[in-house]
Amino acid sequence: xxxxxxxxxxxxxxxxxxxxxxxxxxxxxxxxxxxxxxxxxxxxxxxxxxxxxxxxxxxxxxxxxxxxxxxxxxxxxxxxxxxxxxxxxxxxxxxxxxxxxxxxxxxxxxxxxxxxxxxxxxxxxxxxxxxxxxxxxxxxxxxxxxxxxxxxxxxxxxxxxxxxxx
Numbered sequence: 274x275x276x277x278x279x280x281x282x283x284x285x286x287x288x289x290x291x292x293x294x295x296x297x298x299x300x301x302x303x304x305x306x307x308x309x310x311x312x313x314x315x316x317x318x319x320x321x322x323x324x325x326x327x328x329x330x331x332x333x334x335x336x337x338x339x340x341x342x343x344x345x346x347x348x349x350x351x352x353x354x355x356x357x358x359x360x361x362x363x364x365x366x367x368x369x370x371x372x373x374x375x376x377x378x379x380x381x382x383x384x385x386x387x388x389x390x391x392x393x394x395x396x397x398x399x400x401x402x403x404x405x406x407x408x409x410x411x412x413x414x415x416x417x418x419x420x421x422x423x424x425x426x427x428x429x430x431x432x433x434x435x436x437x438x439x
Contacts, residue, residue: 325349377407380414395415
């Protein structure tokens, strides 16, 4: 457990360009490994704010994209931090002035936990006026909702979907 915490600390430290690929690989590997564990690792909650900061603020997309995997596996341990993170992700997703990449990442972040409460919000992004990556992120996040609602939504709206989304 200590070795994992040390790797996480190293991956989140510094902002040197040459470390980005190494840092991102560590975050991806930890996220994947943690998703397979049956138990939580003590001490990961101490890195929650650093992981959230990496997701929202890091200049490297691979590092931003690696942080949610760890958060999904370890959970966000405070309700306030979770609520603030979700609110920030919703605001980013809505902001059409931001890059397609940032909006896509924010939409995917909503899948860090059950995205059922955000189903109608996510459905609003599946329209031809949105970039394909934004639509796909919304559809993928919707697909994390248990049950058949996403399939039902997709079939009901088939004619309105662009060929890339179909």
